[in-house]
Amino acid sequence: MYQTALISLWRSPLPCRDRCPHLSGLRLKVALLFIALNLCLGFAGTAVRAHVFQSSEAIVFFNRDATSFALRLNLNLEAILAGIDPGVTDTSDSPNAKEYDRLRRLPPEQLQKEFKAFLPEFIAGLRIELDGEPAEVTVQTDTFRDVGDLSVARASSVLLNGALPPGAKVFTFGWDGAFGTVALRTISARARSSHIEIIENGETSTPLVIDDLKARSMVDMITDFMVIGFQHIIPKGLDHILFVLGIFLLSIKLRPILAQVTAFTLAHTVTLGLGTLGLIDVPALIVEPLIAASIVYVAVENILHEVLSPWRPVVVFMFGLLHGLGFAGVLKQFNIPDGEFVPALLSFNIGVEIGQLAVIAAGFLLVGLWFGNKPWYRQRVVIPGSSAIAAVGAFWFVQRVAF
Incomplete structure:
Protein backbone atom coordinates (compact mmCIF):
# COMPACT_ATOMS: atom_id res chain seq x y z
CA MET A 1 0.00 0.00 0.00
CA TYR A 2 2.80 2.43 0.91
CA GLN A 3 4.70 1.61 -2.28
CA THR A 4 1.62 2.27 -4.44
CA ALA A 5 1.02 5.61 -2.74
CA LEU A 6 4.62 6.69 -3.22
CA ILE A 7 4.66 5.69 -6.90
CA SER A 8 1.40 7.57 -7.46
CA LEU A 9 2.85 10.64 -5.75
CA TRP A 10 5.96 10.49 -7.92
CA ARG A 11 4.00 10.19 -11.17
CA SER A 12 1.48 12.91 -10.36
CA PRO A 13 1.97 16.23 -12.19
CA LEU A 14 3.05 19.18 -10.12
CA PRO A 15 2.63 22.87 -11.03
CA CYS A 16 5.84 24.82 -11.54
CA ARG A 17 7.12 27.95 -13.15
CA ASP A 18 8.46 28.34 -16.63
CA ARG A 19 11.96 28.61 -15.26
CA CYS A 20 13.49 25.14 -14.73
CA PRO A 21 10.11 23.36 -14.53
CA HIS A 22 11.55 19.85 -14.42
CA LEU A 23 14.09 20.73 -11.76
CA SER A 24 11.60 22.47 -9.47
CA GLY A 25 9.06 19.67 -9.78
CA LEU A 26 11.74 17.08 -9.11
CA ARG A 27 12.94 18.81 -5.96
CA LEU A 28 9.45 19.10 -4.56
CA LYS A 29 8.75 15.45 -5.30
CA VAL A 30 12.00 14.37 -3.67
CA ALA A 31 11.13 16.34 -0.53
CA LEU A 32 7.59 14.96 -0.41
CA LEU A 33 8.76 11.41 -1.04
CA PHE A 34 11.45 11.74 1.61
CA ILE A 35 8.91 12.80 4.22
CA ALA A 36 6.27 10.27 3.16
CA LEU A 37 8.72 7.37 3.19
CA ASN A 38 10.05 8.22 6.63
CA LEU A 39 6.55 8.69 8.03
CA CYS A 40 5.66 5.24 6.68
CA LEU A 41 8.77 3.86 8.34
CA GLY A 42 7.76 5.65 11.52
CA PHE A 43 4.32 4.01 11.64
CA ALA A 44 5.87 0.65 10.81
CA GLY A 45 8.52 1.22 13.47
CA THR A 46 6.01 1.01 16.28
CA ALA A 47 5.95 -2.77 15.89
CA VAL A 48 9.76 -2.93 15.90
CA ARG A 49 9.90 -1.08 19.22
CA ALA A 50 7.33 -3.31 20.90
CA HIS A 51 9.90 -5.29 22.90
CA ARG A 216 -4.51 26.86 39.89
CA SER A 217 -6.87 29.09 37.93
CA MET A 218 -7.51 28.98 34.18
CA VAL A 219 -5.46 32.15 33.78
CA ASP A 220 -2.55 30.50 35.60
CA MET A 221 -2.80 27.46 33.34
CA ILE A 222 -2.84 29.54 30.14
CA THR A 223 0.14 31.54 31.34
CA ASP A 224 2.00 28.36 32.21
CA PHE A 225 1.54 26.82 28.77
CA MET A 226 2.42 30.05 26.96
CA VAL A 227 5.69 30.11 28.88
CA ILE A 228 6.32 26.43 28.13
CA GLY A 229 5.68 27.00 24.42
CA PHE A 230 7.99 30.03 24.33
CA GLN A 231 10.73 28.21 26.22
CA HIS A 232 10.51 25.30 23.81
CA ILE A 233 11.77 27.75 21.18
CA ILE A 234 13.91 30.04 23.35
CA PRO A 235 16.19 28.78 24.80
CA LYS A 236 15.50 25.04 24.47
CA GLY A 237 14.66 24.67 20.77
CA LEU A 238 17.93 25.32 18.96
CA ASP A 239 16.85 23.11 16.04
CA HIS A 240 13.62 25.10 15.65
CA ILE A 241 15.57 28.35 15.97
CA LEU A 242 17.90 27.35 13.12
CA PHE A 243 14.96 26.35 10.94
CA VAL A 244 13.25 29.71 11.49
CA LEU A 245 16.53 31.55 10.82
CA GLY A 246 16.81 29.58 7.58
CA ILE A 247 13.37 30.87 6.62
CA PHE A 248 14.40 34.42 7.50
CA LEU A 249 17.74 34.41 5.68
CA LEU A 250 16.30 33.75 2.21
CA SER A 251 14.89 37.27 2.07
CA ILE A 252 14.25 40.00 4.61
CA LYS A 253 11.20 41.19 2.64
CA LEU A 254 7.85 40.73 4.34
CA ARG A 255 6.12 38.70 1.62
CA PRO A 256 8.62 35.76 1.48
CA ILE A 257 8.84 35.61 5.26
CA LEU A 258 5.06 35.78 5.69
CA ALA A 259 4.44 33.04 3.09
CA GLN A 260 6.84 30.65 4.79
CA VAL A 261 5.93 31.45 8.39
CA THR A 262 2.21 31.09 7.61
CA ALA A 263 2.78 27.69 5.96
CA PHE A 264 4.96 26.56 8.86
CA THR A 265 2.49 27.75 11.49
CA LEU A 266 -0.54 26.11 9.86
CA ALA A 267 1.33 22.82 9.49
CA HIS A 268 2.74 22.51 12.98
CA THR A 269 -0.60 23.58 14.50
CA VAL A 270 -2.30 20.61 12.81
CA THR A 271 0.19 17.96 13.92
CA LEU A 272 0.63 19.55 17.34
CA GLY A 273 -3.06 19.00 18.04
CA LEU A 274 -3.29 15.56 16.44
CA GLY A 275 -0.05 14.39 18.03
CA THR A 276 -1.02 15.61 21.49
CA LEU A 277 -4.37 13.80 21.19
CA GLY A 278 -2.53 10.63 20.19
CA LEU A 279 -4.24 10.46 16.77
CA ILE A 280 -0.79 10.56 15.15
CA ASP A 281 2.10 8.78 16.82
CA VAL A 282 5.40 8.87 14.96
CA PRO A 283 8.44 7.81 17.04
CA ALA A 284 10.96 10.47 18.01
CA LEU A 285 13.73 8.42 16.37
CA ILE A 286 12.00 9.20 13.05
CA VAL A 287 10.83 12.75 13.75
CA GLU A 288 14.07 14.13 15.20
CA PRO A 289 16.36 13.17 12.26
CA LEU A 290 13.77 14.55 9.84
CA ILE A 291 13.69 17.85 11.70
CA ALA A 292 17.46 18.01 11.29
CA ALA A 293 17.04 17.18 7.59
CA SER A 294 14.52 20.00 7.22
CA ILE A 295 17.12 22.44 8.53
CA VAL A 296 19.62 21.23 5.92
CA TYR A 297 17.09 21.46 3.10
CA VAL A 298 16.02 25.03 3.85
CA ALA A 299 19.61 26.21 4.32
CA VAL A 300 20.86 24.58 1.11
CA GLU A 301 17.98 26.04 -0.87
CA ASN A 302 18.93 29.49 0.46
CA ILE A 303 22.32 28.98 -1.16
CA LEU A 304 20.92 27.75 -4.48
CA HIS A 305 18.13 30.31 -4.93
CA GLU A 306 18.06 34.07 -4.52
CA VAL A 307 14.26 34.40 -4.37
CA LEU A 308 11.33 32.44 -2.96
CA SER A 309 10.67 29.46 -5.23
CA PRO A 310 7.08 28.33 -5.94
CA TRP A 311 7.64 25.04 -4.14
CA ARG A 312 9.32 26.50 -1.03
CA PRO A 313 6.11 27.26 1.00
CA VAL A 314 4.83 23.75 0.21
CA VAL A 315 8.06 22.15 1.41
CA VAL A 316 8.08 24.38 4.50
CA PHE A 317 4.50 23.26 5.18
CA MET A 318 5.54 19.60 4.95
CA PHE A 319 8.46 20.16 7.29
CA GLY A 320 6.16 22.11 9.59
CA LEU A 321 4.15 18.92 10.05
CA LEU A 322 7.30 17.28 11.40
CA HIS A 323 8.12 20.15 13.74
CA GLY A 324 4.54 19.98 15.04
CA LEU A 325 5.10 16.36 16.00
CA GLY A 326 8.22 17.47 17.86
CA PHE A 327 6.16 20.09 19.74
CA ALA A 328 3.50 17.47 20.49
CA GLY A 329 6.11 15.32 22.21
CA VAL A 330 6.45 18.07 24.81
CA LEU A 331 2.74 18.73 25.27
CA LYS A 332 1.81 15.02 25.52
CA GLN A 333 3.80 14.70 28.72
CA PHE A 334 1.15 16.68 30.59
CA ASN A 335 -1.76 14.30 29.87
CA ILE A 336 -4.07 17.31 29.69
CA PRO A 337 -7.69 16.59 30.71
CA ASP A 338 -10.26 16.86 27.90
CA GLY A 339 -11.91 19.94 29.38
CA GLU A 340 -8.59 21.81 29.46
CA PHE A 341 -7.16 20.60 26.15
CA VAL A 342 -8.19 23.44 23.82
CA PRO A 343 -6.99 26.37 25.99
CA ALA A 344 -3.78 24.51 26.85
CA LEU A 345 -3.10 23.71 23.18
CA LEU A 346 -3.84 27.26 22.01
CA SER A 347 -1.77 28.90 24.75
CA PHE A 348 1.17 26.55 24.10
CA ASN A 349 0.95 27.31 20.38
CA ILE A 350 0.80 31.05 21.07
CA GLY A 351 3.95 30.71 23.14
CA VAL A 352 5.64 28.86 20.27
CA GLU A 353 4.61 31.58 17.80
CA ILE A 354 5.88 34.35 20.08
CA GLY A 355 9.19 32.48 20.30
CA GLN A 356 9.41 32.15 16.50
CA LEU A 357 8.59 35.82 15.96
CA ALA A 358 11.22 36.73 18.54
CA VAL A 359 13.81 34.75 16.54
CA ILE A 360 12.84 36.54 13.30
CA ALA A 361 12.86 39.93 15.06
CA ALA A 362 16.32 39.21 16.49
CA GLY A 363 17.60 38.22 13.05
CA PHE A 364 16.22 41.39 11.54
CA LEU A 365 17.67 43.63 14.25
CA LEU A 366 21.07 41.95 14.11
CA VAL A 367 21.62 41.75 10.34
CA GLY A 368 18.55 42.61 8.27
CA LEU A 369 18.11 46.16 9.48
CA TRP A 370 21.75 47.09 9.00
CA PHE A 371 22.87 45.05 6.02
CA GLY A 372 19.70 43.86 4.24
CA ASN A 373 19.93 46.49 1.49
CA LYS A 374 23.65 46.15 0.90
CA PRO A 375 24.68 44.69 -2.50
CA TRP A 376 26.89 42.17 -0.74
CA TYR A 377 24.19 40.98 1.71
CA ARG A 378 23.63 37.67 -0.05
CA GLN A 379 27.32 36.85 -0.52
CA ARG A 380 28.46 37.84 2.96
CA VAL A 381 25.42 37.03 5.10
CA VAL A 382 22.92 34.68 3.43
CA ILE A 383 25.36 32.17 1.94
CA PRO A 384 27.79 31.93 4.90
CA GLY A 385 24.93 31.91 7.41
CA SER A 386 23.00 29.26 5.51
CA SER A 387 26.16 27.17 5.10
CA ALA A 388 26.71 27.19 8.86
CA ILE A 389 23.07 26.26 9.50
CA ALA A 390 23.27 23.43 6.94
CA ALA A 391 26.45 22.09 8.55
CA VAL A 392 24.87 22.01 12.01
CA GLY A 393 21.70 20.38 10.64
CA ALA A 394 23.75 17.74 8.81
CA PHE A 395 25.70 16.98 11.98
CA TRP A 396 22.47 16.58 13.96
CA PHE A 397 20.99 14.34 11.27
CA VAL A 398 23.96 11.97 11.37
CA GLN A 399 24.04 12.07 15.15
CA ARG A 400 20.32 11.33 15.51
CA VAL A 401 20.37 8.53 12.97
CA ALA A 402 23.53 6.90 14.30
CA PHE A 403 22.85 7.26 18.00
Whole structure:
Protein backbone atom coordinates (compact mmCIF):
# COMPACT_ATOMS: atom_id res chain seq x y z
CA MET A 1 0.00 0.00 0.00
CA TYR A 2 2.80 2.43 0.91
CA GLN A 3 4.70 1.61 -2.28
CA THR A 4 1.62 2.27 -4.44
CA ALA A 5 1.02 5.61 -2.74
CA LEU A 6 4.62 6.69 -3.22
CA ILE A 7 4.66 5.69 -6.90
CA SER A 8 1.40 7.57 -7.46
CA LEU A 9 2.85 10.64 -5.75
CA TRP A 10 5.96 10.49 -7.92
CA ARG A 11 4.00 10.19 -11.17
CA SER A 12 1.48 12.91 -10.36
CA PRO A 13 1.97 16.23 -12.19
CA LEU A 14 3.05 19.18 -10.12
CA PRO A 15 2.63 22.87 -11.03
CA CYS A 16 5.84 24.82 -11.54
CA ARG A 17 7.12 27.95 -13.15
CA ASP A 18 8.46 28.34 -16.63
CA ARG A 19 11.96 28.61 -15.26
CA CYS A 20 13.49 25.14 -14.73
CA PRO A 21 10.11 23.36 -14.53
CA HIS A 22 11.55 19.85 -14.42
CA LEU A 23 14.09 20.73 -11.76
CA SER A 24 11.60 22.47 -9.47
CA GLY A 25 9.06 19.67 -9.78
CA LEU A 26 11.74 17.08 -9.11
CA ARG A 27 12.94 18.81 -5.96
CA LEU A 28 9.45 19.10 -4.56
CA LYS A 29 8.75 15.45 -5.30
CA VAL A 30 12.00 14.37 -3.67
CA ALA A 31 11.13 16.34 -0.53
CA LEU A 32 7.59 14.96 -0.41
CA LEU A 33 8.76 11.41 -1.04
CA PHE A 34 11.45 11.74 1.61
CA ILE A 35 8.91 12.80 4.22
CA ALA A 36 6.27 10.27 3.16
CA LEU A 37 8.72 7.37 3.19
CA ASN A 38 10.05 8.22 6.63
CA LEU A 39 6.55 8.69 8.03
CA CYS A 40 5.66 5.24 6.68
CA LEU A 41 8.77 3.86 8.34
CA GLY A 42 7.76 5.65 11.52
CA PHE A 43 4.32 4.01 11.64
CA ALA A 44 5.87 0.65 10.81
CA GLY A 45 8.52 1.22 13.47
CA THR A 46 6.01 1.01 16.28
CA ALA A 47 5.95 -2.77 15.89
CA VAL A 48 9.76 -2.93 15.90
CA ARG A 49 9.90 -1.08 19.22
CA ALA A 50 7.33 -3.31 20.90
CA HIS A 51 9.90 -5.29 22.90
CA VAL A 52 11.84 -2.30 24.19
CA PHE A 53 12.01 -1.97 27.97
CA GLN A 54 9.60 0.94 28.16
CA SER A 55 9.92 3.77 30.66
CA SER A 56 7.42 3.90 33.48
CA GLU A 57 5.33 6.86 34.59
CA ALA A 58 4.75 8.01 38.16
CA ILE A 59 1.98 10.54 38.79
CA VAL A 60 1.69 12.08 42.24
CA PHE A 61 -1.50 13.70 43.59
CA PHE A 62 -1.64 15.74 46.76
CA ASN A 63 -4.87 16.11 48.70
CA ARG A 64 -4.31 18.44 51.59
CA ASP A 65 -7.91 18.24 52.84
CA ALA A 66 -7.70 14.46 53.20
CA THR A 67 -4.16 14.61 54.65
CA SER A 68 -2.97 12.06 52.10
CA PHE A 69 -1.22 11.67 48.80
CA ALA A 70 -1.62 9.17 46.00
CA LEU A 71 0.95 7.88 43.54
CA ARG A 72 -0.15 6.16 40.34
CA LEU A 73 2.47 4.02 38.61
CA ASN A 74 1.92 3.09 34.96
CA LEU A 75 4.51 0.49 34.08
CA ASN A 76 5.56 -2.58 32.12
CA LEU A 77 5.18 -4.84 35.13
CA GLU A 78 6.25 -8.07 33.41
CA ALA A 79 9.67 -6.59 32.57
CA ILE A 80 10.19 -5.66 36.23
CA LEU A 81 8.98 -9.04 37.52
CA ALA A 82 11.23 -10.88 35.07
CA GLY A 83 14.27 -8.85 36.06
CA ILE A 84 14.90 -7.47 32.59
CA ASP A 85 17.95 -5.22 32.60
CA PRO A 86 16.70 -1.68 31.82
CA GLY A 87 19.85 -1.13 29.78
CA VAL A 88 18.86 -3.58 27.04
CA THR A 89 17.47 -2.07 23.85
CA ASP A 90 15.24 -5.09 23.25
CA THR A 91 13.84 -7.41 25.92
CA SER A 92 14.43 -10.33 23.54
CA ASP A 93 18.16 -9.84 24.09
CA SER A 94 17.85 -10.36 27.84
CA PRO A 95 18.81 -13.70 29.44
CA ASN A 96 15.42 -13.47 31.20
CA ALA A 97 13.47 -13.15 27.94
CA LYS A 98 11.73 -16.52 28.41
CA GLU A 99 10.42 -15.54 31.85
CA TYR A 100 9.28 -12.19 30.45
CA ASP A 101 7.39 -13.92 27.64
CA ARG A 102 5.80 -16.34 30.13
CA LEU A 103 4.53 -13.48 32.27
CA ARG A 104 3.15 -11.65 29.27
CA ARG A 105 0.97 -14.63 28.40
CA LEU A 106 -0.59 -14.80 31.88
CA PRO A 107 -4.22 -13.70 32.25
CA PRO A 108 -4.78 -10.66 34.53
CA GLU A 109 -5.72 -12.67 37.63
CA GLN A 110 -2.55 -14.78 37.42
CA LEU A 111 -0.37 -11.74 36.79
CA GLN A 112 -1.92 -10.19 39.89
CA LYS A 113 -0.83 -13.21 41.95
CA GLU A 114 2.72 -12.85 40.64
CA PHE A 115 2.69 -9.19 41.60
CA LYS A 116 1.39 -9.88 45.12
CA ALA A 117 4.23 -12.33 45.68
CA PHE A 118 6.69 -9.69 44.48
CA LEU A 119 5.00 -6.81 46.33
CA PRO A 120 7.28 -6.70 49.43
CA GLU A 121 10.32 -6.45 47.18
CA PHE A 122 8.59 -3.86 45.03
CA ILE A 123 7.65 -1.66 48.03
CA ALA A 124 11.18 -2.01 49.37
CA GLY A 125 12.50 -0.70 46.05
CA LEU A 126 10.50 2.52 46.35
CA ARG A 127 12.02 5.60 47.95
CA ILE A 128 9.22 7.98 48.88
CA GLU A 129 10.07 10.64 51.45
CA LEU A 130 8.23 13.53 53.09
CA ASP A 131 10.52 16.18 54.57
CA GLY A 132 13.39 13.71 54.32
CA GLU A 133 11.60 10.95 56.25
CA PRO A 134 10.47 7.68 54.60
CA ALA A 135 6.73 7.60 53.91
CA GLU A 136 4.76 4.40 54.25
CA VAL A 137 2.55 3.50 51.29
CA THR A 138 -0.04 0.85 50.64
CA VAL A 139 -1.49 -0.47 47.40
CA GLN A 140 -5.03 0.80 46.95
CA THR A 141 -5.76 -0.71 43.53
CA ASP A 142 -3.94 -2.46 40.73
CA THR A 143 -5.09 -2.88 37.15
CA PHE A 144 -3.83 -5.53 34.76
CA ARG A 145 -5.12 -5.70 31.23
CA ASP A 146 -6.12 -8.81 29.35
CA VAL A 147 -3.55 -10.52 27.19
CA GLY A 148 -3.61 -8.79 23.83
CA ASP A 149 -1.17 -8.30 21.02
CA LEU A 150 2.05 -9.91 22.24
CA SER A 151 4.09 -7.64 19.98
CA VAL A 152 3.07 -4.72 22.22
CA ALA A 153 4.01 -4.39 25.87
CA ARG A 154 1.03 -4.74 28.22
CA ALA A 155 0.43 -1.65 30.36
CA SER A 156 -0.29 -2.18 34.06
CA SER A 157 -1.27 0.37 36.67
CA VAL A 158 -0.70 0.42 40.43
CA LEU A 159 -2.22 3.08 42.71
CA LEU A 160 -0.43 3.70 46.00
CA ASN A 161 -1.70 5.73 48.97
CA GLY A 162 0.20 7.33 51.82
CA ALA A 163 -0.49 9.62 54.76
CA LEU A 164 0.42 13.29 54.40
CA PRO A 165 1.38 14.60 57.85
CA PRO A 166 0.09 18.08 58.81
CA GLY A 167 2.51 20.74 57.67
CA ALA A 168 4.45 18.45 55.32
CA LYS A 169 6.51 20.62 52.99
CA VAL A 170 8.65 18.54 50.63
CA PHE A 171 8.10 15.31 48.68
CA THR A 172 10.75 13.22 46.89
CA PHE A 173 10.44 10.04 44.87
CA GLY A 174 12.84 7.41 43.60
CA TRP A 175 13.03 3.67 43.06
CA ASP A 176 15.46 0.84 42.49
CA GLY A 177 17.51 1.27 39.34
CA ALA A 178 16.54 -2.28 38.33
CA PHE A 179 12.98 -1.04 37.77
CA GLY A 180 14.17 1.16 34.89
CA THR A 181 13.63 4.79 33.96
CA VAL A 182 10.59 6.58 35.34
CA ALA A 183 9.01 9.88 34.36
CA LEU A 184 7.72 11.60 37.48
CA ARG A 185 5.08 14.28 37.12
CA THR A 186 2.62 16.06 39.34
CA ILE A 187 -0.98 16.87 38.59
CA SER A 188 -3.51 19.19 40.15
CA ALA A 189 -7.12 20.16 39.56
CA ARG A 190 -6.04 21.98 36.38
CA ALA A 191 -3.41 21.00 33.85
CA ARG A 192 -0.34 23.11 34.48
CA SER A 193 3.42 23.15 34.08
CA SER A 194 3.83 21.66 37.58
CA HIS A 195 6.78 19.28 37.59
CA ILE A 196 8.04 16.74 35.08
CA GLU A 197 11.30 14.91 35.63
CA ILE A 198 13.00 11.88 34.13
CA ILE A 199 14.62 9.72 36.80
CA GLU A 200 17.25 7.21 35.73
CA ASN A 201 19.77 4.82 37.29
CA GLY A 202 18.03 4.62 40.64
CA GLU A 203 18.37 8.34 41.34
CA THR A 204 15.96 10.40 43.46
CA SER A 205 13.81 13.26 42.21
CA THR A 206 14.45 16.86 43.04
CA PRO A 207 12.45 17.97 46.10
CA LEU A 208 8.86 18.95 45.28
CA VAL A 209 7.36 21.74 47.39
CA ILE A 210 3.87 20.47 48.17
CA ASP A 211 2.33 23.92 48.69
CA ASP A 212 3.36 24.89 45.14
CA LEU A 213 1.30 22.08 43.65
CA LYS A 214 -2.19 23.15 44.66
CA ALA A 215 -4.93 23.81 42.10
CA ARG A 216 -4.51 26.86 39.89
CA SER A 217 -6.87 29.09 37.93
CA MET A 218 -7.51 28.98 34.18
CA VAL A 219 -5.46 32.15 33.78
CA ASP A 220 -2.55 30.50 35.60
CA MET A 221 -2.80 27.46 33.34
CA ILE A 222 -2.84 29.54 30.14
CA THR A 223 0.14 31.54 31.34
CA ASP A 224 2.00 28.36 32.21
CA PHE A 225 1.54 26.82 28.77
CA MET A 226 2.42 30.05 26.96
CA VAL A 227 5.69 30.11 28.88
CA ILE A 228 6.32 26.43 28.13
CA GLY A 229 5.68 27.00 24.42
CA PHE A 230 7.99 30.03 24.33
CA GLN A 231 10.73 28.21 26.22
CA HIS A 232 10.51 25.30 23.81
CA ILE A 233 11.77 27.75 21.18
CA ILE A 234 13.91 30.04 23.35
CA PRO A 235 16.19 28.78 24.80
CA LYS A 236 15.50 25.04 24.47
CA GLY A 237 14.66 24.67 20.77
CA LEU A 238 17.93 25.32 18.96
CA ASP A 239 16.85 23.11 16.04
CA HIS A 240 13.62 25.10 15.65
CA ILE A 241 15.57 28.35 15.97
CA LEU A 242 17.90 27.35 13.12
CA PHE A 243 14.96 26.35 10.94
CA VAL A 244 13.25 29.71 11.49
CA LEU A 245 16.53 31.55 10.82
CA GLY A 246 16.81 29.58 7.58
CA ILE A 247 13.37 30.87 6.62
CA PHE A 248 14.40 34.42 7.50
CA LEU A 249 17.74 34.41 5.68
CA LEU A 250 16.30 33.75 2.21
CA SER A 251 14.89 37.27 2.07
CA ILE A 252 14.25 40.00 4.61
CA LYS A 253 11.20 41.19 2.64
CA LEU A 254 7.85 40.73 4.34
CA ARG A 255 6.12 38.70 1.62
CA PRO A 256 8.62 35.76 1.48
CA ILE A 257 8.84 35.61 5.26
CA LEU A 258 5.06 35.78 5.69
CA ALA A 259 4.44 33.04 3.09
CA GLN A 260 6.84 30.65 4.79
CA VAL A 261 5.93 31.45 8.39
CA THR A 262 2.21 31.09 7.61
CA ALA A 263 2.78 27.69 5.96
CA PHE A 264 4.96 26.56 8.86
CA THR A 265 2.49 27.75 11.49
CA LEU A 266 -0.54 26.11 9.86
CA ALA A 267 1.33 22.82 9.49
CA HIS A 268 2.74 22.51 12.98
CA THR A 269 -0.60 23.58 14.50
CA VAL A 270 -2.30 20.61 12.81
CA THR A 271 0.19 17.96 13.92
CA LEU A 272 0.63 19.55 17.34
CA GLY A 273 -3.06 19.00 18.04
CA LEU A 274 -3.29 15.56 16.44
CA GLY A 275 -0.05 14.39 18.03
CA THR A 276 -1.02 15.61 21.49
CA LEU A 277 -4.37 13.80 21.19
CA GLY A 278 -2.53 10.63 20.19
CA LEU A 279 -4.24 10.46 16.77
CA ILE A 280 -0.79 10.56 15.15
CA ASP A 281 2.10 8.78 16.82
CA VAL A 282 5.40 8.87 14.96
CA PRO A 283 8.44 7.81 17.04
CA ALA A 284 10.96 10.47 18.01
CA LEU A 285 13.73 8.42 16.37
CA ILE A 286 12.00 9.20 13.05
CA VAL A 287 10.83 12.75 13.75
CA GLU A 288 14.07 14.13 15.20
CA PRO A 289 16.36 13.17 12.26
CA LEU A 290 13.77 14.55 9.84
CA ILE A 291 13.69 17.85 11.70
CA ALA A 292 17.46 18.01 11.29
CA ALA A 293 17.04 17.18 7.59
CA SER A 294 14.52 20.00 7.22
CA ILE A 295 17.12 22.44 8.53
CA VAL A 296 19.62 21.23 5.92
CA TYR A 297 17.09 21.46 3.10
CA VAL A 298 16.02 25.03 3.85
CA ALA A 299 19.61 26.21 4.32
CA VAL A 300 20.86 24.58 1.11
CA GLU A 301 17.98 26.04 -0.87
CA ASN A 302 18.93 29.49 0.46
CA ILE A 303 22.32 28.98 -1.16
CA LEU A 304 20.92 27.75 -4.48
CA HIS A 305 18.13 30.31 -4.93
CA GLU A 306 18.06 34.07 -4.52
CA VAL A 307 14.26 34.40 -4.37
CA LEU A 308 11.33 32.44 -2.96
CA SER A 309 10.67 29.46 -5.23
CA PRO A 310 7.08 28.33 -5.94
CA TRP A 311 7.64 25.04 -4.14
CA ARG A 312 9.32 26.50 -1.03
CA PRO A 313 6.11 27.26 1.00
CA VAL A 314 4.83 23.75 0.21
CA VAL A 315 8.06 22.15 1.41
CA VAL A 316 8.08 24.38 4.50
CA PHE A 317 4.50 23.26 5.18
CA MET A 318 5.54 19.60 4.95
CA PHE A 319 8.46 20.16 7.29
CA GLY A 320 6.16 22.11 9.59
CA LEU A 321 4.15 18.92 10.05
CA LEU A 322 7.30 17.28 11.40
CA HIS A 323 8.12 20.15 13.74
CA GLY A 324 4.54 19.98 15.04
CA LEU A 325 5.10 16.36 16.00
CA GLY A 326 8.22 17.47 17.86
CA PHE A 327 6.16 20.09 19.74
CA ALA A 328 3.50 17.47 20.49
CA GLY A 329 6.11 15.32 22.21
CA VAL A 330 6.45 18.07 24.81
CA LEU A 331 2.74 18.73 25.27
CA LYS A 332 1.81 15.02 25.52
CA GLN A 333 3.80 14.70 28.72
CA PHE A 334 1.15 16.68 30.59
CA ASN A 335 -1.76 14.30 29.87
CA ILE A 336 -4.07 17.31 29.69
CA PRO A 337 -7.69 16.59 30.71
CA ASP A 338 -10.26 16.86 27.90
CA GLY A 339 -11.91 19.94 29.38
CA GLU A 340 -8.59 21.81 29.46
CA PHE A 341 -7.16 20.60 26.15
CA VAL A 342 -8.19 23.44 23.82
CA PRO A 343 -6.99 26.37 25.99
CA ALA A 344 -3.78 24.51 26.85
CA LEU A 345 -3.10 23.71 23.18
CA LEU A 346 -3.84 27.26 22.01
CA SER A 347 -1.77 28.90 24.75
CA PHE A 348 1.17 26.55 24.10
CA ASN A 349 0.95 27.31 20.38
CA ILE A 350 0.80 31.05 21.07
CA GLY A 351 3.95 30.71 23.14
CA VAL A 352 5.64 28.86 20.27
CA GLU A 353 4.61 31.58 17.80
CA ILE A 354 5.88 34.35 20.08
CA GLY A 355 9.19 32.48 20.30
CA GLN A 356 9.41 32.15 16.50
CA LEU A 357 8.59 35.82 15.96
CA ALA A 358 11.22 36.73 18.54
CA VAL A 359 13.81 34.75 16.54
CA ILE A 360 12.84 36.54 13.30
CA ALA A 361 12.86 39.93 15.06
CA ALA A 362 16.32 39.21 16.49
CA GLY A 363 17.60 38.22 13.05
CA PHE A 364 16.22 41.39 11.54
CA LEU A 365 17.67 43.63 14.25
CA LEU A 366 21.07 41.95 14.11
CA VAL A 367 21.62 41.75 10.34
CA GLY A 368 18.55 42.61 8.27
CA LEU A 369 18.11 46.16 9.48
CA TRP A 370 21.75 47.09 9.00
CA PHE A 371 22.87 45.05 6.02
CA GLY A 372 19.70 43.86 4.24
CA ASN A 373 19.93 46.49 1.49
CA LYS A 374 23.65 46.15 0.90
CA PRO A 375 24.68 44.69 -2.50
CA TRP A 376 26.89 42.17 -0.74
CA TYR A 377 24.19 40.98 1.71
CA ARG A 378 23.63 37.67 -0.05
CA GLN A 379 27.32 36.85 -0.52
CA ARG A 380 28.46 37.84 2.96
CA VAL A 381 25.42 37.03 5.10
CA VAL A 382 22.92 34.68 3.43
CA ILE A 383 25.36 32.17 1.94
CA PRO A 384 27.79 31.93 4.90
CA GLY A 385 24.93 31.91 7.41
CA SER A 386 23.00 29.26 5.51
CA SER A 387 26.16 27.17 5.10
CA ALA A 388 26.71 27.19 8.86
CA ILE A 389 23.07 26.26 9.50
CA ALA A 390 23.27 23.43 6.94
CA ALA A 391 26.45 22.09 8.55
CA VAL A 392 24.87 22.01 12.01
CA GLY A 393 21.70 20.38 10.64
CA ALA A 394 23.75 17.74 8.81
CA PHE A 395 25.70 16.98 11.98
CA TRP A 396 22.47 16.58 13.96
CA PHE A 397 20.99 14.34 11.27
CA VAL A 398 23.96 11.97 11.37
CA GLN A 399 24.04 12.07 15.15
CA ARG A 400 20.32 11.33 15.51
CA VAL A 401 20.37 8.53 12.97
CA ALA A 402 23.53 6.90 14.30
CA PHE A 403 22.85 7.26 18.00
